[in-house]
Amino acid sequence: MSSIEVIGGEQLKGELKIQGSKNAALPVIAATILNKGISRLKNCPKILDVIHMVNILEELGCRTSWDQNTLIVDSSSAFVTHVSEDSVRKMRSSILYLGAILGRFHEVTIAYPGGCLIGKRPIDFHLNAIKKLNVTQEFLGPDKSIIHCYTNRIIGNDVFLEFPSVGATQNAILTAVLSEGVTRIFNTAREPEVTEVCNYLIDAGARICGKGSSFIEVEGVKELHDVEFTLSPDRIVAGTYMAAVAATKGDVVLLNAPGRQLDSTIKVLKRIGCNIEVTQEVIKINNKQRPLPIDILKTQPYPGFPTDMQSQLMSIFCVANGMSTIVEEIFESRYQNVPELEKMGANISLEEEGNKAIINGMEALHGAVINAHDLRGGAALVIAGLTAEGTTIIHDAGYIERGYENICRDLTCIGARIRYCSDNA
Ligand code: EPZ
Numbered sequence: 001m002s003s004i005e006v007i008g009g010e011q012l013k014g015e016l017k018i019q020g021s022k023n024a025a026l027p028v029i030a031a032t033i034l035n036k037g038i039s040r041l042k043n044c045p046k047i048l049d050v051i052h053m054v055n056i057l058e059e060l061g062c063r064t065s066w067d068q069n070t071l072i073v074d075s076s077s078a079f080v081t082h083v084s085e086d087s088v089r090k091m092r093s094s095i096l097y098l099g100a101i102l103g104r105f106h107e108v109t110i111a112y113p114g115g116c117l118i119g120k121r122p123i124d125f126h127l128n129a130i131k132k133l134n135v136t137q138e139f140l141g142p143d144k145s146i147i148h149c150y151t152n153r154i155i156g157n158d159v160f161l162e163f164p165s166v167g168a169t170q171n172a173i174l175t176a177v178l179s180e181g182v183t184r185i186f187n188t189a190r191e192p193e194v195t196e197v198c199n200y201l202i203d204a205g206a207r208i209c210g211k212g213s214s215f216i217e218v219e220g221v222k223e224l225h226d227v228e229f230t231l232s233p234d235r236i237v238a239g240t241y242m243a244a245v246a247a248t249k250g251d252v253v254l255l256n257a258p259g260r261q262l263d264s265t266i267k268v269l270k271r272i273g274c275n276i277e278v279t280q281e282v283i284k285i286n287n288k289q290r291p292l293p294i295d296i297l298k299t300q301p302y303p304g305f306p307t308d309m310q311s312q313l314m315s316i317f318c319v320a321n322g323m324s325t326i327v328e329e330i331f332e333s334r335y336q337n338v339p340e341l342e343k344m345g346a347n348i349s350l351e352e353e354g355n356k357a358i359i360n361g362m363e364a365l366h367g368a369v370i371n372a373h374d375l376r377g378g379a380a381l382v383i384a385g386l387t388a389e390g391t392t393i394i395h396d397a398g399y400i401e402r403g404y405e406n407i408c409r410d411l412t413c414i415g416a417r418i419r420y421c422s423d424n425a
Helices: 022-035 048-057 085-090 092-107 125-131 165-177 193-204 235-247 263-271 307-317 338-343 375-389 397-402 408-413
Strands: 003-009 012-016 040-043 063-067 071-073 107-112 136-140 146-150 158-160 184-187 205-211 215-219 225-230 251-255 275-279 283-286 323-329 349-352 357-358 370-372 391-395 418-423
Touching: 003 375, 003 397, 012 391, 022 040, 022 071, 022 092, 022 193, 040 357, 048 063, 048 071, 048 085, 048 092, 048 397, 085 092, 085 107, 092 107, 092 125, 092 165, 092 184, 125 136, 125 158, 125 165, 125 205, 136 193, 146 184, 158 338, 165 215, 184 370, 193 225, 205 283, 205 375, 215 370, 235 263, 235 283, 235 307, 235 375, 263 275, 263 307, 307 323, 307 338, 307 357, 307 418, 323 391, 338 349, 338 370, 338 375, 357 397, 408 418
Parallel strands: 012 251, 040 225, 158 184, 370 391
Antiparallel strands: 003 391, 003 418, 040 071, 063 071, 107 146, 136 146, 184 215, 205 215, 251 283, 275 283, 323 357, 349 357
């Protein structure tokens, strides 16, 4: 894995274009299995997770190619209904192929995706939803870790999600699109990435209503057709760079930014002192003061404050003018950055139940040699390095490349002193 060197102290200034959305691209790439034809996905980010998902398409028999940032998929030749354990272990989002392969072939074999450092990441909600659609499930292998689902007919039904899970909502929709009858899904996730996969499917001829709400209805259709679709910009990448501007008292314009999907993040950044202006696809943000603390910040399902922005706000709170408390309500262990931030002089304490972090802001952090442990945590350590006095080396920075096309290129564009470096730096 690569490392990143950050020399702190620069105030970020300038203009930056936001890449396409990772968490929209992944479910849409899985969904391309369903139209048995051509999909042209424009504004598709070239990131590790997308590369993995495309490799799995090829494993399934699809043909893929790139034309700049447009991913072209021909799924007419797909014939394989199992996803290899190796592929699933490499990237847990491959579980999104569960619904897509089942929806098209009425059979799928896929390994249980492992957990990761932010949590156990079970898929019980996915399986309970799909079972309701006349699907038989069996668990194979010595440790029952291979899921085999099959049916002769997928029949629409009412599905009640125990929690507004993004992935479970997407898998239920993917399974129901080519089914017989109507599937009504209750307590669906409202994240923009659920809306995005619905928009792609509707453009391909699916009949879906209620996208973006807590109730989605899918009327099964016989088939879908070729489609050209433009992926939205990445709201978490945009939010990450906004947090970097807030932390460095910068002044930046983000182009091609999904302002309307960032309401809760914008509200929080305004509370810490930022001035933010949002027009159609442009976000202007500046911060002229040391960040203000927030007494309690809780992560919530959309449209609440996103868990994927929690680590980035923790980095800001480390240098805020007072004490802040974060309550992580979505994942059970999303505080992997705490020991790394403490190496930089941060003052953070975790409550025993593990989902509450209390951060006492310091005047400044100091550079250190630290390690990234996950995607968003790694990006948040870059933000800490940007504010720190001196040089920070972040090892295992490869995690960041899973979701950011090139964080060093992007931040250098707006004045950061940051570069990839060798692992033994
Ligand atoms: C999606 O993960 C995102 N990933 C995550 O982004 C994001 O943090 C998460 O939604 C929440 O917004 C993609 O879109 C590829 P969930 P997902 O199902 O679908 C529990 C990033 O950094 N749960 O909404 O896996 C689960 O353990 C990533 O880009 C069950 O218990 O999230 C978690 O505690 C990180 N059983 C909570 O629900 C299930 O069957 C929310 O998970 C499913 C989920």
